[in-house]
Amino acid sequence: MTRAVVGVGRGTLFKDVVERMERAQVGAVPVLEGDGRVIGLVSEADLLPKEEFRDSDPDRFTQLRRLPDLAKAGALTAEELMSTPAVTVHGDAALAEAARIMAVRHLKRLPVVDAEGVLEGVVSRGDLLKVFLRPDNDLADEIRRDVVDVLFPAPVEPVHIVVTDGVATLTGTVCEADRIPLATRMARGVEGVVAVDCRLVPADGPR
Secondary structure, three states: OOOOOOEEEOOEEEHHHHHHHHOOOEEEEEEEEEEEEEEEEEEEEHHHHHHHHOOOOOOHHHHHHHHHHHHHOOOHHHHHOOOOOOOOOOOOOHHHHHHHHHHHHOOOOOEEEEEOOOOEEEEOOOOOOHHHHHOOHHHHHHHHHHHHHHHHOOOOOOOOOEEEEOOOEEEEEEEEEEEHHHHHHHHHOOOOEEEEEEEEEEEOOOO
């Protein structure tokens, strides 16, 4: 998450919004009110209708079909431009949740807010991808601590965890056969893991 975030107020003029986005090299800025509560978001998509309809005279059909865009084309302030309510995520949300929201809403940047809706920072697509830079040893340690040691405290044979290029391979023999599928899902949920090859076998199964 980036904490140094460029924001604008309701009354920020169109040109000032564009200038702030250009200086910060971002594709969207949150619209803030009062003590920093996020009330909306202005993105490049909200700004483009101004240029698209600058010298055009849309027909009646286009006016009806593109009414929201035409309204933005005539906007003068951030309040008139912004998409609202703002799509946000809380600071304690998992990266996977942020990734799902951004994928479903087709967002490049997602404001992070506290319980009161006050801006804390912004998550970008680049931030989400950084988890895949975690060292393989760190991933193996987390899988050992948070998955294997929790689900299989007394394995028949030691559970070996090898992570190579983000792909985790688990091998060993365990008593709790019903927990093997859960182990796969939990290991896959470790941030930075690319894939899981679970080769755990039950104690009464094939060796």
